[in-house]
Amino acid sequence: MSDAAPPAAARTPEGVAVDPARTARQSPWGRLVVALLALAGLVANVVGGVGFPNSAPAEWLVNAGVTIDLVATLIACGIGFAVSVRARPAALARVFPWLGLGLSLVAVVAWALTAGGLVETLFQGGRGRYLEDVAGVFALGPAWSLGAVFSAYGLRGRAPWYLSAACWAGIALWGAVLAGAVASALLYAAGLTD
Secondary structure (H helix, E strand, O other): OOOOOOOOOOOOOOOOOOOOOOEEEEOOHHHHHHHHHHHHHHHHHHHHHHOOOOOOHHHHHHHHHHHHHHHHHHHHHHHHHHHHHOOOEEEOOOOHHHHHHHHHHHHHHHHHHHOHHHHHHHHOOOOOOHHHHOHHHHHOHHHHHHHHHHHHHHOEOOOOHHHHHHHHHHHHHHHHHHHHHHHHHHHHHOOOOO
């Protein structure tokens, strides 16, 4: 028999006051929005990819890269949503909103610089190229995905308005790039682009 006592279970002391100025409740809504958008984008991107010609291995590879980014975003935000529903108070997120907005902004600029074919196809009656339209998304896929994840995880209840605005702006920028990437895949599958 040992004299050592079993380790005590970690407990939160009763009656400990939580400083509302330094803590906030994690918000599940941003994570839910991003997870649902990622799921819808994933389904549409896979449907588009299935319609790609067999003689287009590079396009298949790029589509698979975008699909992997969407799966990672869906997993991260889906698990985050499940955890945040029953969350305890957490520290205010002061870095995640700005990091998410910055990464989403970098991704949207890279996508905008390479998505000229999408604009040409949709608004000018031309025929864009799928590989050019999603080159920015494919090249900066991890940054694009992390922009959405950090923005979604940065949302907190009782946070200052500018932090919440930065998070929602990051999510909106990610969603714009998502819409463009999925539209490019669907247009290519329909034979409207090269």
